[in-house]
Amino acid sequence: MSAYHPLNEKEAIQIARSLEGVFAEGAELTSREIGDGNLNLVFHISDPVEGTSLILKQALPYAKVVGESWPLTLDRARIESEALIQEGKLAPGLVPAVYNYDPVLALTVMEDLSDHVIMRRGLIEGGRYPLFAGHISTFLANTLFFTSDLGMNQQSKKLRVREFINPELCKITEDLIFDHPYTDADTNSFDETIRDEAQVLWNDGELHLEVALLREKFLTQAQALLHGDLHTGSIFIKPDSTKVIDPEFAYYGPMGFDIGAIIANLLLNYAARDHWDADENARRDYRSYLIGTIREIWTQFDAKFRALWEENKTDRLLSSAPGYKDDYMKRLLQDTVGYAGSKMVRRIVGLAHVADIDQIPDAKSREHAQRLALSIGKQLIKVNRKTASIEELIQIAETSA
Numbered sequence: 001m002s003a004y005h006p007l008n009e010k011e012a013i014q015i016a017r018s019l020e021g022v023f024a025e026g027a028e029l030t031s032r033e034i035g036d037g038n039l040n041l042v043f044h045i046s047d048p049v050e051g052t053s054l055i056l057k058q059a060l061p062y063a064k065v066v067g068e069s070w071p072l073t074l075d076r077a078r079i080e081s082e083a084l085i086q087e088g089k090l091a092p093g094l095v096p097a098v099y100n101y102d103p104v105l106a107l108t109v110m111e112d113l114s115d116h117v118i119m120r121r122g123l124i125e126g127g128r129y130p131l132f133a134g135h136i137s138t139f140l141a142n143t144l145f146f147t148s149d150l151g152m153n154q155q156s157k158k159l160r161v162r163e164f165i166n167p168e169l170c171k172i173t174e175d176l177i178f179d180h181p182y183t184d185a186d187t188n189s190f191d192e193t194i195r196d197e198a199q200v201l202w203n204d205g206e207l208h209l210e211v212a213l214l215r216e217k218f219l220t221q222a223q224a225l226l227h228g229d230l231h232t233g234s235i236f237i238k239p240d241s242t243k244v245i246d247p248e249f250a251y252y253g254p255m256g257f258d259i260g261a262i263i264a265n266l267l268l269n270y271a272a273r274d275h276w277d278a279d280e281n282a283r284r285d286y287r288s289y290l291i292g293t294i295r296e297i298w299t300q301f302d303a304k305f306r307a308l309w310e311e312n313k314t315d316r317l318l319s320s321a322p323g324y325k326d327d328y329m330k331r332l333l334q335d336t337v338g339y340a341g342s343k344m345v346r347r348i349v350g351l352a353h354v355a356d357i358d359q360i361p362d363a364k365s366r367e368h369a370q371r372l373a374l375s376i377g378k379q380l381i382k383v384n385r386k387t388a389s390i391e392e393l394i395q396i397a398e399t400s401a
């Protein structure tokens with residue numbers, strides 16, 4: 001294979017053609033770059049006659065951040081394809097199949113999921129996915145349990161940690177989630193109408209202590225292999241299927257970071273409903289759908305994770321010490337709450353926002369959603385170490401709206 005260079009649509013076709021057993025000899029293939037273009041190229045290659053198709057995702061050696069290009073390691077393509085393969089084994093059917101990985105071109109060939117929709121878009125449009133909580137709780141329980149010291153050989157785990165050392169991508173998270181929103185950083189981005197809220201964030205010592213503790217845990221705790229970027233834009237969905245994509249931020253970190261990411265993104269959508277549901281009844285209904293989903297995700301995750309632990313007693317003491325399981329699950333819930341809050345705050349004042357809120361055209365309505373998301377996010381961060389039940393998170397959301 002030739003040296004690394006960003007592919008064009010024609011070259012993407014040539015590569016797709018060279019994969020055995022996918023496209024018929026001499027088929028007329030079409031190629032379309034469908035990525036957002038900030039970090040990666042995503043090519044959709046198809047044979048419209050046969051209806052066969054593939055996705056080629058190629059990492060770019062830089063990221064476009066605040067108008068500048070920052071160098072960014074191509075190694076994240078290896079991490080992404082490796083994480084997808086691991087997740088596919090541990091949570092069958094919940095990630096796209098990986099067909100090939102080319103380390104020189106930093107290129108992953110995978111299953112085309114174009115018959116699904118990106119969940120963020122689906123939620124904005126008021127879609128309901130009754131199977132989602134079951135699917136994502138299985139994804140979380142299986143991937144987190146079986147990559148942790150509870151569910152795998154502890155010597156092999158240390159070697160796996162080494163395979164997923166991901167310093168450059170972790171630094172993006174450390175900066176954009178666990179630092180910049182809490183100081184007047186250049187990368188921050190928010191509407192001037194909520195500058196007062198940003199200034200409160202910059203000067204709230206109680207909040208800074210909690211964020212420091214969450215940051216410390218993100219920096220140091222190699223608890224399990226995380227997806228690392230598990231927002232609703234990294235989930236493809238349709239009524240009967242859920243597929244998690246885009247694990248380029250994968251590394252060994254605290255489990256609550258992934259669980260919190262999902263919940264945060266459901267709550268960001270919750271905060272935006274005043275705009276997306278004009279009718280009050282529809283809004284109440286949709287919000288209670290979102291809250292029910294959050295409750296189900298935690299409850300099912302808790303039950304599935306404990307069941308895996310009962311079935312797999314890899315570590316004698318950790319499986320038998322009285323009260324240890326309950327203590328572990330309580331700390332996991334507390335981390336989930338803290339990380340959910342951090343993920344909400346960064347989406348309002350930090351560099352990268354969410355369409356659920358940014359695409360609200362009316363400035364007043366947008367500001368309302370932003371203040372609501374910040375209020376919920378800050379409360380979650382502040383209560384995280386005292387939380388004993390998912391109902392406390394739900395109550396914060398419901399009493400704030």
Ligand code: ADP
Pocket residue numbers: 034035036037038039040041042055057096110111112113114118233234245246248
């Ligand atoms: P990035 O890391 O640049 O965010 P993603 O993996 O999230 O890249 O992909 C960006 C977009 O490309 C997705 O939002 C989706 O529209 C499209 N895409 C990515 N993977 C697939 C896939 N397997 N099937 C269909 N479309 C995909």
Ligand code: MG
Pocket residue numbers: 036038
């Ligand atoms: Mg993107």
Ligand code: MG
Pocket residue numbers: 233234246
């Ligand atoms: Mg993405």
Ligand code: MG
Pocket residue numbers: 039229246248
């Ligand atoms: Mg990505």
